[in-house]
Amino acid sequence: MRIENDPKLDFRDVLIRPKRSTLGSRSEVDVHRTLRFAHTGKDWTGFPLIAANMDVVGTMAMARALLRHGAMVALHKHYGPDELIAFFREPGSANAFYSLGTTQADHDKLARVHAQSPIARICLDVANGYTEKFVDTVKATRAEYPDAAIMAGNVVTGDMTEALILAGADIVKVGIGPGSVCTTRKMTGVGYPQLSAIIECADAAHGLKGLVCGDGGVTVPGDLAKGYGAGADFMMLGGMLAGHDECEGDIRYEERGGEQVPVAMTFYGMSSDTAMKRYSGGVATYRASEGKTVEVPYRGPVEGTMQELMGGVRSAMTYIGAVRLKEMPKRTTFIMVGSQLNTVFGS
Incomplete structure (x- = not known):
C-alpha cells in the first residue's frame, strides 16, 4: 500500500484564469478542430464532442442531430445488426462510432455489419480498461480493421493510455467514476479526479501522437471548456445530453x-x-x-443545449485569447479555488 500526496483535481476544484487578448467578439473564434488518427493517418474535422454510448443518449437520432454541429455520437451497443447496417449506409453516418465490448458475440456482430456497411469508427468500451484481455482485444481489432479509427477505454492513468495506443487505439477514453449516474466510486472505492486524469492521460497520449477523450464529469458548459484546456482532444457527454427529443428514455x-x-x-x-x-x-x-x-427534466430538441455548450466554449476561448480550439491548452492556466458559484438564489 502507498499514498500519493500530490493534489489530484476535478472540474469543480479549478477555474480558468482570464488573459489579455486582442479578440473583440466570441464570433471570432473557431471551435472546430482537425485531428489526425495515428494508426490510420486519416484526418477528422469538426467540433470534438461525442455523445456517450449509453442507450438513452447514444442514439441514431442524436447522431443525425449532432452532425449539423460537426459533433459525433458513440452509438449504444444494443441496436440490432439490420438497424446498424441501414444506419451506416446513410450519408453522414461516419460521424458515429460503432460501440462494442470484448465478447465474441460483440465482434461477430461487428463483422456482420461491417461486411454490409463498412465501419469507419469503432468504440471499444469496457468499464475497466486495465485488463490484459482488453489490451489484446484492441490489438486484434486493429489487425482486423486497419482502416478504422479506434477509440478504447476507460482508463485514467498515463501508463495504460500508452499501452492502449501502442496496442492500436487512436483515441483513449479517459474516466472512471465521474459520470452523473455512475456509482463505481461508491461501490468499489476506485477512481481518479477527472481533470487530473485528462491532464495526465493527454500528456502520455500526445507523446505517441495519440488522442484522448474525456468521458464524464461535465455538469455545465464551463466544465467542457476546462476539459479542452486540460488537453482533451475530444469530450464525451452523457447526462448533459439526456432528456432531449433525440434520446430513447421513457x-x-x-x-x-x-x-x-x-x-x-x-x-x-x-x-x-x-x-x-x-x-x-x-x-x-x-x-x-x-x-x-x-x-431528468424533459428539454425538447438537443439544438438548444448544443448552442449553450458551443457558446460556452467560444466565450471561454475569448476570455483567454484562443483563436482556435487547439490553442486552449497552451492558453489555459488553472487556478485552484475553494468555491466557484454564488448560489444564494440557487445553483
Whole structure:
C-alpha cells in the first residue's frame, strides 16, 4: 500500500484564469478542430464532442442531430445488426462510432455489419480498461480493421493510455467514476479526479501522437471548456445530453391545461440495475450494480443545449485569447479555488 500526496483535481476544484487578448467578439473564434488518427493517418474535422454510448443518449437520432454541429455520437451497443447496417449506409453516418465490448458475440456482430456497411469508427468500451484481455482485444481489432479509427477505454492513468495506443487505439477514453449516474466510486472505492486524469492521460497520449477523450464529469458548459484546456482532444457527454427529443428514455407526462405534457425522461447508467435487467436479465450473482436510475427534466430538441455548450466554449476561448480550439491548452492556466458559484438564489 502507498499514498500519493500530490493534489489530484476535478472540474469543480479549478477555474480558468482570464488573459489579455486582442479578440473583440466570441464570433471570432473557431471551435472546430482537425485531428489526425495515428494508426490510420486519416484526418477528422469538426467540433470534438461525442455523445456517450449509453442507450438513452447514444442514439441514431442524436447522431443525425449532432452532425449539423460537426459533433459525433458513440452509438449504444444494443441496436440490432439490420438497424446498424441501414444506419451506416446513410450519408453522414461516419460521424458515429460503432460501440462494442470484448465478447465474441460483440465482434461477430461487428463483422456482420461491417461486411454490409463498412465501419469507419469503432468504440471499444469496457468499464475497466486495465485488463490484459482488453489490451489484446484492441490489438486484434486493429489487425482486423486497419482502416478504422479506434477509440478504447476507460482508463485514467498515463501508463495504460500508452499501452492502449501502442496496442492500436487512436483515441483513449479517459474516466472512471465521474459520470452523473455512475456509482463505481461508491461501490468499489476506485477512481481518479477527472481533470487530473485528462491532464495526465493527454500528456502520455500526445507523446505517441495519440488522442484522448474525456468521458464524464461535465455538469455545465464551463466544465467542457476546462476539459479542452486540460488537453482533451475530444469530450464525451452523457447526462448533459439526456432528456432531449433525440434520446430513447421513457418519458413521463403530466396533465396541464387538459393536455398531456412531457416533463421528465428516464436516464440511467449502463451498469445500473435498470440496464442489466433490460439487457442481461438482471444483475449477475458475481457483481453489484454500479449505476443509478434517475429522472431528468424533459428539454425538447438537443439544438438548444448544443448552442449553450458551443457558446460556452467560444466565450471561454475569448476570455483567454484562443483563436482556435487547439490553442486552449497552451492558453489555459488553472487556478485552484475553494468555491466557484454564488448560489444564494440557487445553483
